[in-house]
Amino acid sequence: MPNAIESVLVENRVFPPPPAASAGAAIGSMDAYKKLCLEAEQDFDGFWRRQANENLVWSKPFSQVLDESNAPFYRWFGDGELNVSANCLDKHVQGGNADKVAIIFEADDGKVDKITYRELLGRVCQLANGLKKLGYKKGDRAIIYMPMSIEAVVVMQACVRLGVTHSVVFGGFSAKSLQERIVDVGATLVVTADEQVRGGKTIPLKPAVEEAFAMGGCDAVRQVIVYRRTGGKTAWVEGRDLWLHDVVAGQSEQCDPVPVEAEHPLFILYTSGSTGKPKGVQHASAGYLLWSLLTVKWTFDARPDDVYWCTADVGWITGHSYIAYGPLAAGLTQVVFEGVPTYPNAGRFWDMIARHKVTTFYTAPTAIRSLIKASAAAPDTAPDRYDLSSLRILGSVGEPINPEAWMWYHKTVGGERCPIVDTWWQTETGGHMITPLPGATPTKPGSCTLPLPGIAAAIVDETGADVDQGNGGFLVIKKPWPAMIRNIWGDPERFKKSYFPPELRGYYLAGDGAQRDADGYFWIMGRIDDVLNVSGHRLGTMEVESALVSHPLVAEAAVVGRPDDTTGEAVVAFVVLKGARPEGDEAAAVAKQLRDWVAKEIGPIAKPKDIRFGENLPKTRSGKIMRRLLRVVAKGEEVTQDVSTLENPQILDQLSKSV
Ligand code: WT7
Numbered sequence: 001m002p003n004a005i006e007s008v009l010v011e012n013r014v015f016p017p018p019p020a021a022s023a024g025a026a027i028g029s030m031d032a033y034k035k036l037c038l039e040a041e042q043d044f045d046g047f048w049r050r051q052a053n054e055n056l057v058w059s060k061p062f063s064q065v066l067d068e069s070n071a072p073f074y075r076w077f078g079d080g081e082l083n084v085s086a087n088c089l090d091k092h093v094q095g096g097n098a099d100k101v102a103i104i105f106e107a108d109d110g111k112v113d114k115i116t117y118r119e120l121l122g123r124v125c126q127l128a129n130g131l132k133k134l135g136y137k138k139g140d141r142a143i144i145y146m147p148m149s150i151e152a153v154v155v156m157q158a159c160v161r162l163g164v165t166h167s168v169v170f171g172g173f174s175a176k177s178l179q180e181r182i183v184d185v186g187a188t189l190v191v192t193a194d195e196q197v198r199g200g201k202t203i204p205l206k207p208a209v210e211e212a213f214a215m216g217g218c219d220a221v222r223q224v225i226v227y228r229r230t231g232g233k234t235a236w237v238e239g240r241d242l243w244l245h246d247v248v249a250g251q252s253e254q255c256d257p258v259p260v261e262a263e264h265p266l267f268i269l270y271t272s273g274s275t276g277k278p279k280g281v282q283h284a285s286a287g288y289l290l291w292s293l294l295t296v297k298w299t300f301d302a303r304p305d306d307v308y309w310c311t312a313d314v315g316w317i318t319g320h321s322y323i324a325y326g327p328l329a330a331g332l333t334q335v336v337f338e339g340v341p342t343y344p345n346a347g348r349f350w351d352m353i354a355r356h357k358v359t360t361f362y363t364a365p366t367a368i369r370s371l372i373k374a375s376a377a378a379p380d381t382a383p384d385r386y387d388l389s390s391l392r393i394l395g396s397v398g399e400p401i402n403p404e405a406w407m408w409y410h411k412t413v414g415g416e417r418c419p420i421v422d423t424w425w426q427t428e429t430g431g432h433m434i435t436p437l438p439g440a441t442p443t444k445p446g447s448c449t450l451p452l453p454g455i456a457a458a459i460v461d462e463t464g465a466d467v468d469q470g471n472g473g474f475l476v477i478k479k480p481w482p483a484m485i486r487n488i489w490g491d492p493e494r495f496k497k498s499y500f501p502p503e504l505r506g507y508y509l510a511g512d513g514a515q516r517d518a519d520g521y522f523w524i525m526g527r528i529d530d531v532l533n534v535s536g537h538r539l540g541t542m543e544v545e546s547a548l549v550s551h552p553l554v555a556e557a558a559v560v561g562r563p564d565d566t567t568g569e570a571v572v573a574f575v576v577l578k579g580a581r582p583e584g585d586e587a588a589a590v591a592k593q594l595r596d597w598v599a600k601e602i603g604p605i606a607k608p609k610d611i612r613f614g615e616n617l618p619k620t621r622s623g624k625i626m627r628r629l630l631r632v633v634a635k636g637e638e639v640t641q642d643v644s645t646l647e648n649p650q651i652l653d654q655l656s657k658s659v
Contacts, residue, residue: 011403015410016442021392021419025301025439033440036453047454048076048482052290055297057091058082059259062286066480072500072508073487074480075263076287083257084266084289085128085161088328089121090257101333104307104356105150108197108339115150117331120157122253123150127158129255130247131189134223138163138258141268142189143182143221144314145169145205147196148338151227151244152314155191156324160266160285163258164189167268167280170315171196171203173603175211177278183217184280185268185489190218191225191244195232199343206234262286268489269317271427272540273498274529280489281317281427287482291431292326298452299421299432300360300393301439302330307390309335310362311349316537317427318397322362326431341367346374347381350413354386361413362395366535368405368413369566383412391415393438396422398536399568400524406445424448424524426510427538428499430483433457434522447521455481457522459514464505472525475514476507484508530627532561532569537605544571544608547601551594553577558617558625559608562634572634573608574617574655581615581654591659610634614654619647630655 022028027036040047045065052062062080092100098118105113115123136142142164146152152168159166167185169178182190192209195202206226212218224237227244266285270278296302308327312318327334335356341349349371353361375382394414401409401422410420419438425431434457436442436449443449451457456478459467467473477484488495499508513525527533530541541559548557556576564570575594582590591611599607612633618626626646632639633656643649 011444011446014442014444015419017419017439018417020417021301022439024303025437026297027301027437028439030440033437033450033453040454044454044479051294051454052077052080052286052482055293056082056286056290057087059086062262068480071506072480072496073492074484076284076480076482077262080262080286081259082262082286082289083161083163083259084285084325085124085157086257087289087293088157088325089117089124091329092117092331093121095331097331100331102328103150103153103334103336105336106338106352106356108200108343113150120150120154123154123248124157124161125253125255126248126251127154127244128161129251131158131162131164132255133251134247136162136164136189138260138264140164140189141185141187142166142191143169143178143185143187145171145178145190145192145209146227146314147171147193147198147205147229148313148336149193149227149229150336151193153324153328153336155227156267156314156320157328161255161257163260163264165265165267167270168315168320169270170313170603171205172313172315172605174600175208176215176601177603178208179212179215179217180278181270181280182212182221184270186220187218188220188222189225190221190223191227193227193229194234195230197230197338199340202230202232204232204234210235260285263486265486267320269320269427271317272531272538272543274531274540274542276540276542276546278540278543279491279494279498281485282487282489283430283483284486287484288321288430289325289329291481291483292321293329295432295452296322296326296330296332298437299423299435300362300395301437302327302332303359304331306332306359306392307335307357308332308360308362309337309353309356309358310395311337311341311364311367312362312397317430318362321431341371342374345381346371346378347386350381350383350386350388353388353391357390359390359392360395361391361393362397364398364536365396365401365405366399366567368396368401368409372405372408373566388413388415391418394418394420396420397425399533400526401446403445410445419443422446422448424522428485429477429481429510430485433477433481444521447517447523449521451522458507459516459522460504460507463503464507469516469518469520472513472515474504474528475510475512475522475524476504477510478507480508532571534561534564534569534571534605535567539571539606543602544573544598544606547598547606548573548575548594550601551597553579553590554594556617558627558630560627560631560634562610562631564609567609570609571606572610572612572630574612574614574630574633576614576616581613587613587659610658612655612658614651616648616651618643618649618651618655620645621647
């Protein structure tokens with residue numbers, strides 16, 4: 001993040017919560033916040049026991065709260081049983097909210113479709129019955145590769161109703177990424193759509209599934225169920241492929257939820273790490289559900305008449321916790337959007353907020369930054385042209401929000417009346433960890449402020465010792481929490497190594513650098529590992545490097561991040577070809593080829609923004625690539641550090657030239 005370090009040094013504006021936000025809020029003052037923190041500190045077990053009993057519907061109550069006997073493989077509420085879908089749907093249908101709208105779906109072309117909790121439950125049950133008839137049951141794994149739709153939520157909920165563990169693959173990921181996940185997770189079911197529609201364009205999905213199958217390794221998959229979104233053409237394998245509407249046809253709208261153990265894997269979601277292979281982050285049922293619900297109540301101060309809108313895709317953790325699970329468990333009415341913020345124009349978000357009277361809006365800094373630019377270029381699409389008076393809370397997620405974007409969000413979108421909750425968390429944490437509470441926490445632009453009650457966040461040095469206030473260090477969580485990652489699917493060793501390095505005394509290592517100010521506020525400085533954050537999406541530099549070197553023309557590649565005004569960070573690739581270093585038109589042609597290749601290997605989000613060709617890469621005499629140097633070169637800055645240990649200093653000159 002470009003300005004994080006400067007921000008913590010110069011940012012001194014403080015915005016206390018407006019009185020209207022505190023009145024009647026779930027946590028309405030700093031005193032109320034501190035009281036909860038103290039409760040968790042003094043009686044950790046009792047605090048979580050109370051939350052789990054008050055917030056979840058159990059089919060079999062738990063007796064033990066936390067089992068640490070096999071740390072770091074923690075177990076929460078281990079002997080309890082419940083069903084997540086029953087907690088998201090049946091609870092409201094039976095509790096008098098059957099006819100409340102659960103989802104307001106807006107398609108790319110603006111068509112709106114509303115579904116009540118009763119209808120949603122009916123559709124989830126029909127599909128669950130259809131899946132049951134096909135032989136799917138608790139313990140099976142399903143890959144979901146779908147566009148933003150009511151159907152995607154229905155499929156996720158139908159899986160968990162049966163105890164089928166799902167793994168959602170973002171629709172923007174390539175066939176290759178899809179295939180790797182199908183294989184790694186051992187899926188027996190794939191649910192997809194014929195095509196997705198975004199920004200007025202159709203993008204094929206089912207054809208990518210065909211490509212994935214052609215790559216091999218997918219033989220365990222018995223069925224591919226296809227949601228017909230557009231009617232676009234696709235190959236069809238008789239006996240394997242089924243239309244979603246055929247699977248649900250004639251099925252009953254009742255299906256008993258299958259109770260599962262609290263620790264039953266609810267889902268597996270892949271995320272980038274510092275090696276080439278993405279990690280399958282495994283989440284448990286009860287603890288995850290509890291935290292996604294509780295954070296919706298606390299961070300978004302959920303109220304019965306809210307219209308809540310999280311703009312994430314269900315392919316990311318944000319779309320799991322804050323679309324598919326938390327808001328439903330809280331019984332909210334939420335907007336689900338198929339399209340993109342800039343279609344038909346850059347006023348789309350504001351127009352939707354005005355039309356649906358959205359009260360709670362949760363988006364990413366990268367979207368905010370691009371809309372700042374867009375509305376400057378086309379003032380007709382600026383927020384002030386729309387009636388945004390329904391808004392009450394604004395949220396930010398995915399990367400540090402720079403103070404300029406924060407102030408614009410605050411003034412132009414929030415009319416200086418809506419608290420901004422800058423929520424720090426990760427795929428692995430399951431839900432918010434460090435965030436302001438809209439009715440309690442005074443905010444500072446660029447800081448995610450303070451940890452939620454029960455979350456033991458701290459900043460330590462490489463020995464695990466607390467660092468002094470004002471000094472930077474590793475962000476850790478000292479105690480387990482219910483929604484924490486349980487394992488890396490199929491790789492417990494990597495789980496231990498990545499998150500619980502022995503020198504850090506058993507603390508959970510987040511992988512971010514951070515600093516606290518005099519008020520104890522956290523300021524996130526960015527990743528400490530080889531992970532980039534591009535538009536709020538995590539990308540491993542090694543992942544992009546392996547994609548590049550798998551191209552027949554490439555001998556060697558190194559990838560680093562560079563601060564970017566819009567996307568936060570941008571991918572810069574330094575490439576050595578097997579043949580001669582290309583120049584001019586040839587260089588441009590090869591660069592395009594490599595970009596397309598990376599899009600095909602991983603997905604378009606991983607495409608390098610900038611490619612530089614060299615005859616070699618800067619290496620130490622022992623042959624190590626000097627990434628620190630490459631980061632300087634990527635920014636276009638002059639290399640001031642000592643390069644005398646470099647084997648080949650003249651290479652830097654070549655690598656400073658973008659194609
Ligand atoms: C990484 C996690 C959290 C869901 C979406 C991304 C960065 C996330 C913030 C924030 C500063 C943030 C961190 C983190 N990050 N939110 N509010 N302020 N940085 O989940 O893909 O697992 O990425 O995103 O670097 O480690 P993810």
